[in-house]
Amino acid sequence: MIPTPHIELENKDLIAKTVLMPGDPLRAKFIADTFLTKVEKINNVRNMFGYTGYYGKKKVTVMGSGMGMPSIGIYSYELYSFYDVEKIIRIGSAGAYSPDLKLYDVLLVEKAYSESSYAKTMGVSNRKILSSSKSLNNRLLKAADKLDITIRPVLIHSSDVFYRLKADQFKDIYKTYGAEAVEMESFALFANAKALNKKAACLLTVSDSLVTHEKTTAQERQEAFTKMMEVALNSL
């Protein structure tokens, strides 16, 4: 069933078996412009840009996921199901719940806790905690080691809510589930991978802290996030 409602590409071969997914489609463009050769644009629908190119000899696609579980749920499902993608590595940002995390720390998501109904509604799992792929995680850890970049394996919270009325509510989730940081997409990505027998992983860079209220600027993020991109690209 291609093209799909959200990806206009008619030729499956123009999408690589591995896709890197930042939330922001302009970050996908930045990765393609900065790191890839022989780049072809593969999607424009809703400005959710995607690009396929080569990192050295490795063919790779980078495409935005948008924000939140419904959005990454749609794009990752279409890539896995209709474009024969095998592996998706999300590269995103996270807010720290743990006082031990600093801005720009790079996290490897081993497990995502969520109160979201995504996995249940989809019919894949009633669990509140879903895991990423161990084999992808091992490759990411090895790549980080080679590049001398520290990445910290963590359980995170995939939340449906960015703005909360109670500023302290995160402390319960930190205590009860051991969630060290929060983002808004991994749980749905991991649910799709589980449902479709594919692989998913997620690297996150800490962009803000719910503990100290520190924040990075958009410009700082663009520069600092290249570490995580290099780890993902070198794991291919």
Ligand code: ADE
């Ligand atoms: N991604 C980055 N920072 C976040 C936060 N504070 N809450 C949810 N998702 C985030």
